[in-house]
Amino acid sequence: MPVQIIVGAQWGDEGKGKVVDMLSERADIVARYQGGANAGHTVCIGDRQYVLHLIPSGMFHENITCVIGNGVVIDPVALMSEIAQLRQAGVSIAGRLLISHNAHLIMPYHKQLDAARERVSEKIGTTGRGIGPAYIDKAMRTGIRIVDLLDRDEVARKLAVNIEEKNQILTKIYGESKLDVDAIIAEYVEFDKEIDEYITDTSAYLNAALAAGKRVIAEGAQGALLDVDHGTYPFVTSSNPTSGGACTGLGIPPTSVNDIVGVVKAYSTRVGNGPFPTELNDATGERLRETGHEFGATTGRPRRCGWFDAVALKYSAMVNGITRIAITKLDVLDAFDEISICTGYEVEGRRLRAFPTDARTLERVRPVYETFPGWKSPIAGVRTYGELPVNARAYVEALGRITGTSVWIVSTGPRRDQTITLT
Ligand code: GDP
Ligand code: IMO
Ligand code: MG
Numbered sequence: 001m002p003v004q005i006i007v008g009a010q011w012g013d014e015g016k017g018k019v020v021d022m023l024s025e026r027a028d029i030v031a032r033y034q035g036g037a038n039a040g041h042t043v044c045i046g047d048r049q050y051v052l053h054l055i056p057s058g059m060f061h062e063n064i065t066c067v068i069g070n071g072v073v074i075d076p077v078a079l080m081s082e083i084a085q086l087r088q089a090g091v092s093i094a095g096r097l098l099i100s101h102n103a104h105l106i107m108p109y110h111k112q113l114d115a116a117r118e119r120v121s122e123k124i125g126t127t128g129r130g131i132g133p134a135y136i137d138k139a140m141r142t143g144i145r146i147v148d149l150l151d152r153d154e155v156a157r158k159l160a161v162n163i164e165e166k167n168q169i170l171t172k173i174y175g176e177s178k179l180d181v182d183a184i185i186a187e188y189v190e191f192d193k194e195i196d197e198y199i200t201d202t203s204a205y206l207n208a209a210l211a212a213g214k215r216v217i218a219e220g221a222q223g224a225l226l227d228v229d230h231g232t233y234p235f236v237t238s239s240n241p242t243s244g245g246a247c248t249g250l251g252i253p254p255t256s257v258n259d260i261v262g263v264v265k266a267y268s269t270r271v272g273n274g275p276f277p278t279e280l281n282d283a284t285g286e287r288l289r290e291t292g293h294e295f296g297a298t299t300g301r302p303r304r305c306g307w308f309d310a311v312a313l314k315y316s317a318m319v320n321g322i323t324r325i326a327i328t329k330l331d332v333l334d335a336f337d338e339i340s341i342c343t344g345y346e347v348e349g350r351r352l353r354a355f356p357t358d359a360r361t362l363e364r365v366r367p368v369y370e371t372f373p374g375w376k377s378p379i380a381g382v383r384t385y386g387e388l389p390v391n392a393r394a395y396v397e398a399l400g401r402i403t404g405t406s407v408w409i410v411s412t413g414p415r416r417d418q419t420i421t422l423t
Contacts, residue, residue: 002256003216005246008223009262009316011270012241013296013303015328015411016263017041020057020219022409022416023261028214030058031067031206033249034239035221036106036134037078038127040297044414050089051297054079056219059091067202070102071239071249073134074146075111076191099195100202100251101147104138105188106130107159109166109179116174124235125272127298135228135238137162146199149192156185203251210256218246218257224316232359235274243320261408262322264313264399266330267339269303271296275362278306278342292332307340307369310402315355317405326409327396331418336374339395343402344368372398380413385420 006023008014021043024030037053044050045060054074058064068074083093110130117133118126126132137143142162148155163181170176206216222241225231230242239245243260247253267288270276279285285305288294294303316322333339345352345365356362375389382388388396388410400407410420 002210002258003218003246003252004259004261005218005220005243005257006261006263007220007243007320007322008241009264009313009320009322009325010223010268010309011225011276012221012223013040013269013271014223014263014265015326016220017043017052017057018328018411018414018416019261019263019326019409020217021045021060022419023217024058024061024064026215027058027064027217029065029067029206029209029216030056030219031069031202031216031250032056032072032219032221033069033246034071034241035237036073036129036131037075038129038131038237038298039221041221042297042414045416048089049414050086053082053298055082055086055097058217058219059086059093059096062092062096064096066097067206067250068097068099068103069202069250070100071245072100073104073106073131073138073239074099075106075129076188076195078129080191080194094197097198098200098202098205099146099198101145101199102203103146104134104143105146106134107144107162108184109163109170110134110137112170112176112179113166113174116170116176120174122234123273125274129298132238146195149188152189155188159185159188206250206252210252216252216256218250218252220246224320225312227319230319230357232274232357232362235272235359260321260323262317262320262325262405264325264327266308266327266333266395266399267292268306268309268312269294271299271301271303275359276304276306277312277345277362277365277367278309279304280306287336288332291335292329307342307367308399309342309367310399311342311345311352311355313403313405315357317403322405324408325400325403325405326411327399327407328411330392330396330410331378331380331412333374333395334378335376337376338371339374340369340371341398341402342367343370370398370402380418382412382420385410385422388420
């Protein structure tokens with residue numbers, strides 16, 4: 001197993017944090033490849049719960065080295081507070097965290113522009129973490145990378161140019177107040193001192209580790225349907241959570257990847273705006289939200305909930321090249337009399353052949369469901385697949401069959417020991 005990619009196969013919050021933490025036991029390195037502090041990955045160890053935004057979910061295994069790759073956009077404030085929280089919890093970080101010198105920095109003006117844009121234009125429902133504006137600057141070639149911090153004069157010059165431009169936009173278009181160049185420069189110079197020990201050429205590090213036979217987990221944030229190229233554009237994030245993003249976001253070759261695990265929630269959720277064919281705006285949706293504690297790990301927003309969407313998952317499996325899936329939160333369905341899976345879409349009476357990524361079409365589809373009987377008993381303590389109630393196994397097998405994927409892991413609770421691995 002050289003590189004195993006763990007990708008969110010739906011709209012994020014599938015339980016990637018839990019799955020990556022659990023699989024870290026059999027790895028040497030966990031490397032995050034895209035996104036920023038918009039992510040919230042929950043890891044539960046015993047009774048303690050940790051929410052990670054930038055630091056990879058392998059951090060709780062002492063043998064693991066964690067890498068933040070070049071594809072990630074780093075908010076210094078979020079990173080430093082996360083490091084401090086982990087230290088306080090007794091996690092040793094020294095020598096175990098490496099940050100790419102090519103990663104871009106999130107600046108205070110990115111967060112301000114994110115919020116201002118959401119206020120005045122079509123709302124995406126972003127996390128407000130400055131993600132879109134930071135990736136805009138990366139593509140515009142005006143972004144500031146970690147490596148730029150090495151040269152204080154150069155970073156001051158680049159920042160001054162950027163801030164001058166952002167001030168024009170903030171004051172003239174959004175009616176906001178001006179940014180203070182000197183205060184921002186001082187803040188980032190201070191940050192540079194604090195993160196200095198972690199910075200390296202992580203692409204070179206990862207390629208050397210792979211050559212030495214180390215096992216690498218590439219951890220995605222968000223989910224395939226939030227991918228800027230393959231998701232439900234424009235209601236997406238600004239990076240590539242799909243498996244292809246792992247190679248560009250870490251600087252490793254596609255030939256090093258031999259396993260792509262899709263993390264799949266046993267039902268569907270989505271945070272923020274955009275089409276969501278199986279959304280349930282009724283008591284059943286409310287029940288999924290309550291039972292599954294479906295509130296954002298980053299923003300605390302209630303997540304929109306609905307039945308499992310096999311049409312979307314088939315598409316996700318295709319664009320990601322998913323080799324096997326990890327089904328999470330099966331226990332949330334324990335008490336339901338009936339559980340539905342969306343097996344097709346219809347538009348004006350016509351069956352669609354493929355998942356439409358065009359948001360306007362997707363808004364108009366009518367989901368076609370197949371319904372399964374519930375198992376009506378708690379499964380959280382179950383250790384082997386054979387011990388699951390027969391209706392739970394029938395549901396799991398239906399998910400695999402209808403989506404054309406192979407089920408590898410079934411998660412029955414947030415903790416490490418609440419996991420069943422199929423052979
Ligand atoms: P991520 O962003 O994909 O890492 O997922 P989040 O951490 O945002 O959301 C997943 C939530 O479900 C977290 O609160 C997890 O602790 C929890 N969770 C993960 N797997 C399971 C499971 O199998 N059962 C239950 N009940 N909760 C789970
Ligand atoms: P994890 O890694 C769920 C959503 C936001 C919004 C859209 C764009 O925990 O699965 P952004 O701030 O990225 O510009 O917002 O993407 N979004 C997520 N939804 N889980 C996430 O991360 C998300 N990160 C961003 O709600 O709709
Ligand atoms: Mg999350």
